[in-house]
Amino acid sequence: MQEIELNSFIEENVVFDSEGGGLQRYNLQSTVKIRDEENKIRVLCVGSSNNKPSTCVLLLGETGAGKTTIVNAFVNFIFGVKFEDNFRIQVKDQIDSSNRKETESQTDYITVYVIYHQEGMVCHHNFIVIDTPGLADTRGMQEQGNVMDRLEMFLTSDFGIDELSCIGLVAKANTNRDFSFQKDILGEIISLLGNEVPEVTNLFATFAVEKPMVDQIVRNAGVQFSNMFELDNGVLYAPHKLSSSIHKRDRGMLSYRWENMIEQYERLFAALVNAPSVNVKLLREKKLLDKSLKILKVQVEDLAKLLTALEMNKKMLSKYELQEAKNREWRQERIVKRKDRLSIEEGFHAHNCPTCDQTCIFPCPPEKENSKAGFIGGIAGALGGSAAGAAAVQTTLNSAAVITRAATSTGFAASVGGWVTRALGGTVAASEIGAIGGVPGILVGGAVGITIGVVTGACCGKFLSQGSCAFPSRGDVCGERGCLHSLSQHIKEGERIREYNDLEVKINNDVKELFDVAVSKKADANVKISIGRQKILAYKKQVAQDTLQMLFHVKKIQEISLTRDPINPQDRLDKLIAEVRLGQPDHIHHAVGIIKLLKKAVAKLSTCKVNQLSDNVNVIMKFLENFQK
Template sequence: MDARRRNFIRNHCTVKRNIGELTIYEINTKVVYRDKDNKIQVVSIGPANEVPIKAVLLLGETGAGKTHAINTMINYLLHVRFEDDFRFQLKDYVSSDNLRQIDSQTEYITAYIISRHLGVPFDCNYALIDSPGFGDTRENHERATIERLTHFLTTDYGIDYLDCVGLVAKSNQNRISNHQLQMLKEFTSVLGSDIGVITQLLATHASDGLPLVLDVVKNAKVQFQNWYAFDNWPLYISKDDNVHQEGYLEYRWRKMQEEQGRFFKDLQNVHQISLKRTRELLQEKQSFEKTKSTLMNNIKMSVVLKNKIVYLNKNLKKSTELVNNLEEVSWVKCTIPRGYHVHNCDICQKTCREMCENPKNIAAAFAGTGAGVGTATVAGLASAGIAGGVGGAEVGALGGPVGAIIGLSIGAGIGLISGLSTGLAIRKATKNCLAHSREVCHKNGCRHELKDHVVDTEYVWRIKIDPSKIDTYFLVLEESSQLKKQITDNEKTLKDLQEKRNILAEDFMKHIEKINELGTEQTNPDLIISEIILGERENFQHVELLKEFNKKLSDDYTAGKRE
C-alpha cells in the first residue's frame, strides 16, 4: 500500500467489517449541506478546492444497484486493485432503520464530492449523486422523489453543471413499466434541456454479452448515448471464499475496472448541462405557474362579481318597481285664509300662483299667523315628534316631492293645512296680482298664460305618497340606495380585475418568452390557454373570459411584432 492510501485510510476511514481477507473501510465524509426538510445533502471526501466538478446523477428503480454502483466508482477513483486486501464503501447517511426490507433504503438525495487531491483519474473533482429509487411501493413516495430532485437541481448546492445522467438498470431486466417511463419523463422535463446527450445506460449485474435491458430501453424510446456493463459483483468478494475460482474472479474484476475506466474517460468529453440555466428555467416555470394560478383566481372572482351584479340589478329593478307603485300622486284642496286668493291653472289642474293679497287684509294676515302656526306646530309634534310645525309644513308643501312627504310625516290634517295657509299668507303674499295678464306662468313648470288661470280660494296641494305607506316607501328607497351603491362598488372591482388581467397578459407573455429562451422546447401560449379552457369547459363563463384573455395575448403579441 502506498503512502497516499495509507494516509487516506488513517485520516478518513473507519473499519466497518471484514470479509475473509478483505477489510472493508467506511469513508468518513464531511457534511457540506444538509437540508432535512427536503432530504438533500452534500458531503465531501478530501480537501476542498476550486477545480471544476464532473457530476454524475444516478437514476433507477429500487433495487437496481445505484448505491453499489457508486461504491464501485469510489474504489475505482481511489485506485483500489484486485490484489489489495481492503475495499472502500461510503458511509450510509440516508438509510432508515424502520423501513421494511422491500422498501428503498435511500431516502435522501446525497451528493458525494470526491476531491482531486486524493489522486483521482483525470485530475478533477467528481460529484456522485445517489437518489431514491423509482418504483417504490409507498404512497406518494415517487412524487416526493421528483419534487426532491427538482429542488436539488434548482437550488445552489455548489454543483453548477451536470455531466451525466446514469440510468441504472439490471442487465437482465426485460421490461420497463409505463409508470417508470412517466417518472423518467417528468424528471427529464425538469431539466428543460435535451438531456439525452448526457444520458448513459448503466447495466448492473452484467457479465459477458449484450445486456437484455439494452433493447428494452431502446424499444421504450428512451434517449441515451452509450451503455456500460457495470458488473459490480467482484467488489466485495473475498479470494479466500473463491480459492478455486480466483482466476475467474480476477477476470471479472479486470472487466469491471476496464468498464469503469471507459466510463470516466468518456465523461471528460461530454457536453455539460448548466444547472444554473436549469435553475433559472425552473424558477421561471414556477413563476409562470403562479401567474396562471393568479389568472384563474382573477377569472373566478370576475365571474362571481358579474353574477352578483346581475342579481343586484334584478333586486334593484324590483325595488324600483315597488317605489313606483308606492308613488300614487293625488291632489288635495284646502281653503286659504280670507283676504287672499290663489291662481289655479285650468289646464294643469294645480296651484301656480300662491297667496295673492286681497285689498285691506293686512290685519287678517297677522291674525292668521298666530292661530295657524300654533295649530300646525301642535299637529306636527303630535304626529311625528318633530319640532318646527310651520317650517315643516311649508317645506312639505313647497319643497318638492320629498318635502311633501316630510311635511306629511310632520303634521297631517286640519292643523297642518291651517298652519300652511296662514304661514304662507305672511311669507308668500303677493300685492300685485296679474290675473288678467297674457304672460306665461312659468311657475312650478306651468307653461300656460295667466289668463288661463282661475282665481280661487282653494289651494290645490299635490301629494306623492299615501301617508299610510310612507314608512314602507322610505324603507324601499333606502334599500334601492344600498343596492345602487353595491352595484357601483362591484362594477369598480370588476373593472379593477379587468385591468389586472391586462397586466397578467403582459406577465404571461414575458414568462413564455423567457422559458422559450432558456429551454429547448418552444411553449405556445395558444396551446396553454387551450389546455386551461379544456379543463374549464364545464363553466362557460370561465371559458368566455379565457377566450378574451387569449385575444388580449394575441393582440399584444401582434403589436409587439409591429414595434
C-alpha cells in the same frame, strides 16, 4: 506529492465504520448542504467547493440492482483505492434502513453526493452522483408514483444541478425480468428533460461476472441507451484473508476481476468526459416557464370572473336604483283643514253658524250680570281704545298690516271692546280713533274707549237684563268671516268652532315593500362592488407578478440557449389566448382583453434585463388599472 495530499485528505474526511475479511471500512464524511425532509431530498458535499466543471450521473434502477454499491465504487475509483489496499471507502448508509426487507428500497432519499476535486484524484473535475430510491419494489405503484413525483420536483428545482452528463440505468447483468416499467420511467424522464435523454442514457450491468444478457432484454423492451458498462462491483468488498489452500488461486481471480472493474470505470469516465450533456438548467427553466404560464392562465381567468361579477353587480345596482326611484312615493303627505270644538270660559258664549260650520261671533259676555255691565264695558272700552292707540303707534313705525295684528293682540279685551262698539252701533271705532297716529292716538283712544265703555255699560246692562245679545242693529245678515247667513239662524253655544291645519299621511304598503327591497338590494350591491373592486386590484397585482415571472423564465431561457431554440413571449401569450377561448363564455372576452394588455406590457419590457424585471410591476399595472373599472 499529489498522492500524499490525497491520502491526507482521505484521512481527514473518513471515519472508521467496521472491519471484516481483512478489510477496514471507512465512512466518507460529508457536509449537508441541502436537506428537504418533506420531499426527502438531501445534498451532501465532500471537500471544499471550487469553480471546476462538474460531471453528473443520475442512477435509476429497481430495488436490489446495486445503485448504492455503484456509488461506493465511484468513490473508491475517484480516490484511487487499489485492490491491495486493506481499506475501502463507502458512503454512510441511510438511518433506520436496517429493518427493511430486501424487496424494499434501502434508500428513501434522493441523495446527491458532490465530491469536489482534490489534487491526486483520478478525475480532474468535480464529480456528482445522484442516488435514487429503488423502482418496482414491493410497496406498490403508489410509492413508485411518489418517487417519480419527487424526482420530477428535484430535476425542475434548483438543487445545484445544472447539467446531466449521464443517466445510468442500473440492472443486474443476468436478469431476465420485463423492463417495461423502466421503459415507462425513462419515457417520463424524456418528457421531462427532452429528447436528448437517450443520448446520455447508459446501461450499467451490475454483478457482471459472465457475459451479460441484460442488454438484449433491455433493447427488446424498447429502452434506448448509448453504451453498456459491465460493472462487477462484487469484488469491491471481497475479503483479503483467505484460507491457505485456495489463497493463491482465488486472490489471482479477485485481482483479475478488480482490474476488469477498474477498466470499465475508466472507460465510463472517459465516455462521460466526451459525451454531450443535457442542460438541466435549460430544461428546468422551460418547465418553470410552462408552470408559470399555467399559473398565469388561472389568475387571468379568475380576474376575468371577478370583472364579470363586478359588471353583474353594477347592473343590479342600476336596477335597484331605478326601483328605488320609482317607488319613492310610497308615503303620501297632504295638509287638510280640520275643525273641532273648544269649550268657552264659563258664563260666555259664541254664535256659531250651522251652515258655514264656523264661529262667527265670539266671545259674548254672561247675560245675567247687569250690575257689572258698565264696569265691563268701561274696562273693555279702555282696553279697546288703548289697543287702538297702540295700533296707531305701530302703524307709524311699521306698516298698515301690523295695525290689525297689534289691535287684535289684546285678545279677549279687544273682543269685548269690539262687541261694545257693535252694541252701540256707533260709527267711530276705537281703532279708527287710535289710527290718527302716534302718542296722541293712545291718549285719545284710551279716553274715548273709557268714556264709551262707561256710557255703553248701562246699555249693555239693559240688553243683557233682557236676555239678548247686542247685535240687532247690524241687521239680519251675519257678515263675519264671509258668512252671509241670517243671524237668527246662528246658534248660541258654550263652545266655539276652531279650524286648523292637519298633516295627513297615507302609506301604500305594496309600494313601500318594493322600495324597502330596492334599498336593501342596493346596499348589498354596493358592498359587493366595493369588495369586488378590492379583489380585482389584488388579482391585477398578482397577474402583474405572474407575468413578470413568466417573462423572467423566457429571458433566462434566451440567455442559456443563446440563439438556439428561441422563445417568443408574444407567441406564448397568443397560445394562452387560444386556451382561454375554450373557457366559460361569460368571461372569455375579459380574459382575452387582459392578455392582450399583457402583450403590450411585455412588448414594452422586451429590452429589460433579467435582474431589472422585478422593479417593473407598475409598468404592467398601468396597463391593467384602467381595464373595466
